[in-house]
Amino acid sequence: MIVIAVLLLTLPVAAALAALVAGARTAQAVTAAAGIATFGLVIALVPAASRRDLSFGTFIRIDALSVVFLLATSFLYAAVSVYCIGYLRGGHDGESFSRYARRFSLGLNLFAWSMLAAPMMSNLALLWVAIEVTTVISALLVAIEGTDGSTEAAWKYILIASAGLSIALLGTIFMYYAGAQVLGQHYNLAFAPLLQVAHQLPHTAVRLAFVLAVLGFGTKVGLFPVHTWLPDAHSEAPTPVSALLSGSLLAVSFYAILRYYQVAAGTLGPRFPRDVLLVFGVASLLIAALYLLDQRDYKRLLAYSSVEHMGILAIGVSFGAPVALAGVLLHVLAHAAAKGNAFMGAGVLVRKFGSKQISSVRGGLDLLPWSGPLFLAAILALSAMPPFGIFRSEFEIVAGGLAASRNVAAVILVVGVTVAFFGLSLATNRMLLSPRATRAAAASRGGPEGRPTGPAPLTRGEPSAWMVLPVVVGLAALLMLGLHPPGELTGLMARAVTQLGGPA
Amino acid sequence: MLPAQAPGAYTGGANVIAVLILLAEFGMFRQALLRDQIRLYMAQSGLISVLAVIVGAARHLPELYVLAGLAAALKVVAIPLLLRRLLRGTDLAEGPAGGADIAGSGGLSLASTILVAIVVAAFGFFAAGALGIRAVAAPVTALSVSVSVVLVAFVVMIHRRDVASQAIGLFSLENGISLAALVLAAGLPLILEVALLFDLLVAVVVFGLLIRLHHLTGLRQGRAESLSTADLTSLRG
Numbered sequence: 001m002i003v004i005a006v007l008l009l010t011l012p013v014a015a016a017l018a019a020l021v022a023g024a025r026t027a028q029a030v031t032a033a034a035g036i037a038t039f040g041l042v043i044a045l046v047p048a049a050s051r052r053d054l055s056f057g058t059f060i061r062i063d064a065l066s067v068v069f070l071l072a073t074s075f076l077y078a079a080v081s082v083y084c085i086g087y088l089r090g091g092h093d094g095e096s097f098s099r100y101a102r103r104f105s106l107g108l109n110l111f112a113w114s115m116l117a118a119p120m121m122s123n124l125a126l127l128w129v130a131i132e133v134t135t136v137i138s139a140l141l142v143a144i145e146g147t148d149g150s151t152e153a154a155w156k157y158i159l160i161a162s163a164g165l166s167i168a169l170l171g172t173i174f175m176y177y178a179g180a181q182v183l184g185q186h187y188n189l190a191f192a193p194l195l196q197v198a199h200q201l202p203h204t205a206v207r208l209a210f211v212l213a214v215l216g217f218g219t220k221v222g223l224f225p226v227h228t229w230l231p232d233a234h235s236e237a238p239t240p241v242s243a244l245l246s247g248s249l250l251a252v253s254f255y256a257i258l259r260y261y262q263v264a265a266g267t268l269g270p271r272f273p274r275d276v277l278l279v280f281g282v283a284s285l286l287i288a289a290l291y292l293l294d295q296r297d298y299k300r301l302l303a304y305s306s307v308e309h310m311g312i313l314a315i316g317v318s319f320g321a322p323v324a325l326a327g328v329l330l331h332v333l334a335h336a337a338a339k340g341n342a343f344m345g346a347g348v349l350v351r352k353f354g355s356k357q358i359s360s361v362r363g364g365l366d367l368l369p370w371s372g373p374l375f376l377a378a379i380l381a382l383s384a385m386p387p388f389g390i391f392r393s394e395f396e397i398v399a400g401g402l403a404a405s406r407n408v409a410a411v412i413l414v415v416g417v418t419v420a421f422f423g424l425s426l427a428t429n430r431m432l433l434s435p436r437a438t439r440a441a442a443a444s445r446g447g448p449e450g451r452p453t454g455p456a457p458l459t460r461g462e463p464s465a466w467m468v469l470p471v472v473v474g475l476a477a478l479l480m481l482g483l484h485p486p487g488e489l490t491g492l493m494a495r496a497v498t499q500l501g502g503p504a
Numbered sequence: 505m506l507p508a509q510a511p512g513a514y515t516g517g518a519n520v521i522a523v524l525i526l527l528a529e530f531g532m533f534r535q536a537l538l539r540d541q542i543r544l545y546m547a548q549s550g551l552i553s554v555l556a557v558i559v560g561a562a563r564h565l566p567e568l569y570v571l572a573g574l575a576a577a578l579k580v581v582a583i584p585l586l587l588r589r590l591l592r593g594t595d596l597a598e599g600p601a602g603g604a605d606i607a608g609s610g611g612l613s614l615a616s617t618i619l620v621a622i623v624v625a626a627f628g629f630f631a632a633g634a635l636g637i638r639a640v641a642a643p644v645t646a647l648s649v650s651v652s653v654v655l656v657a658f659v660v661m662i663h664r665r666d667v668a669s670q671a672i673g674l675f676s677l678e679n680g681i682s683l684a685a686l687v688l689a690a691g692l693p694l695i696l697e698v699a700l701l702f703d704l705l706v707a708v709v710v711f712g713l714l715i716r717l718h719h720l721t722g723l724r725q726g727r728a729e730s731l732s733t734a735d736l737t738s739l740r741g
Binding site: 125126132148149154186204300 | 635636637654658661667670671674677678681684685688689690691692693696699700702703706707710711713714717718720721724725733736738739741
């Protein structure tokens with residue numbers, strides 16, 4: 001097992017080093033290999049982690065909850081690293097391609113590494129450090145195109161997220177203070193002993209630490225009202241990065257909140273932390289659902305959908321019933337697969353139509369024989385349509401809410417999800433199903449002599465097979481999560497639910 | 505009512521340093537030039553290191569000496585050097601061109617902003633005092649002051665409208681948190697403190713790179729003040 005943990009922490013770094021020294025093609029191949037290998041390694045962790053907590057040395061500790069988040073991150077790392085082989089080819093030529101692709105692979109691997117490291121940390125201070133590292137690396141990836149928009153988005157992102165994480169650091173320090181009251185001045189913020197003595201910790205300090213952590217890490221999760229960096233960064237980043245940001249970065253930050261939730265629930269009882277999460281969750285869900293109704297940019301549309309889904313996660317935890325918690329963990333996985341697919345599909349649309357505006361994309365289903373239907377499926381999956389995984393997870397969350405007699409919140413959840421479905425499907429309909437501009441229509445809009453002024457009409461076809469393959473795999477994963485999750489995964493999540501549910 | 509007991513030399517000294525750190529934070533409002541702001545940040549960071557030495561001596565925590573040395577090397581020497589190097593050639597580092605303009609956010613005048621900052625600082629001071637946190641390495645008053653520093657740093661970041669001084673506002677926010685950490689978490693193992701400092705270094709490098717990028721974008725667009733945030737308005741909705 002220790003070999004797996006060490007490999008998980010070294011493979012992405014090795015791939016990053018390869019990107020530094022090797023050529024662009026090699027860098028991409030190594031990245032894809034590292035991504036797929038990482039996913040395989042995490043799967044190999046599942047059976048052991050569903051039986052016991054693994055800890056290696058002082059600073060690495062992997063339990064069932066960590067493995068759930070590792071699964072989401074490594075799956076997207078693998079999918080995106082394959083997708084990039086096709087994606088990068090379309091954007092640049094010759095010398096600039098080689099430079100760009102190598103820098104991109106370097107950043108991508110380091111970004112994945114930091115996100116894999118965060119759930120493996122045994123220590124709340126190192127967890128904070130890992131999450132701060134994800135911020136700075138991903139900010140560079142957001143800015144990598146060097147356009148005006150991406151510079152602006154990267155600046156807003158790093159400033160807001162770092163300020164938020166400073167708040168989380170303050171929360172970490174208060175948590176240390178609380179732990180040191182019981183465990184002595186030389187306590188090192190390790191998580192497991194803190195949880196064991198949770199019932200003895202001083203209440204004020206833990207309460208403060210929890211709220212500061214929710215607000216601080218919530219900035220990176222994208223909870224309202226500290227979500228404002230999120231749509232900008234998601235829409236301006238290169239699309240593979242958007243997929244990682246949305247599917248795993250937000251989830252990893254949510255993982256940090258869950259750790260504080262565990263301690264806070266142990267100290268204060270479940271009531272207070274659940275109420276805090278409920279307020280943030282409901283606000284995020286409702287605001288995001290309303291924003292979804294009126295978006296012109298389809299990458300922003302998907303970004304607001306992420307805010308919505310993070311709100312659902314927070315609401316699910318606030319319900320507290322075991323079935324709701326199981327739903328939350330499944331939701332993390334299913335959202336990673338669905339949002340990854342949606343962003344990867346959006347990347348194909350960007351390559352095909354050369355625009356992120358919903359109004360410039362027409363007839364997608366005709367022009368893209370594979371990506372069109374796959375994008376449609378991803379949007380339906382995001383809107384919690386059966387038979388996909390998100391349907392199952394949201395069903396469980398709502399059932400848990402009703403079981404915990406949080407009826408009003410459960411109703412709000414259903415209404416919010418419905419509004420979001422409406423917004424998402426409206427935009428997708430326009431892009432995929434409305435007929436594309438024909439030559440005649442283009443001519444009628446032309447100059448006085450009737451010449452078409454626009455670019456040549458697009459032909460039917462996919463930009464690259466590499467950009468389709470990972471999406472097909474993602475769709476298969478969504479179907480599997482929705483129809484019949486494998487037994488090992490269910491066992492893993494059952495153990496994680498017991499850990500989250502705590503003694504209460 | 506009994507007369508308040510005069511604080512001992514240790515408590516008094518620590519509180520004075522904490523208040524000086526807060527004053528340095530307020531000083532950030534009036535520095536129009538980046539050079540001066542960096543100098544103020546160096547002074548503030550130096551004060552934190554001095555306080556770390558005092559706490560280490562009074563509470564017999566020898567690790568704090570090492571921490572103070574490392575923090576001083578990083579925040580008083582390395583980070584200012586790095587920032588100056590990265591900002592060389594930008595309008596803020598050079599001189600007063602446009603210097604008068606960068607100081608205000610346009611929403612509120614400088615005087616009103618400082619009034620807001622005083623209110624916010626007082627709120628933070630009394631709110632932290634009301635928490636009733638006791639029995640810690642440094643005096644509790646310093647904790648209240650550190651919360652004020654954090655809140656005032658947010659006002660600085662809101663008030664400023666060029667990317668470089670926003671970044672320095674953020675770093676001084678981190679100084680406020682270091683102050684809180686000295687009070688609450690003086691016993692935190694050195695290796696974790698080092699990890700936090702290393703992380704700060706990485707963040708500073710990335711901030712510097714993004715500021716540079718912002719500067720180049722500004723030049724490309726032909727903006728007079730290449731570091732101004734006035735044009736960061738295209739993404740909304």
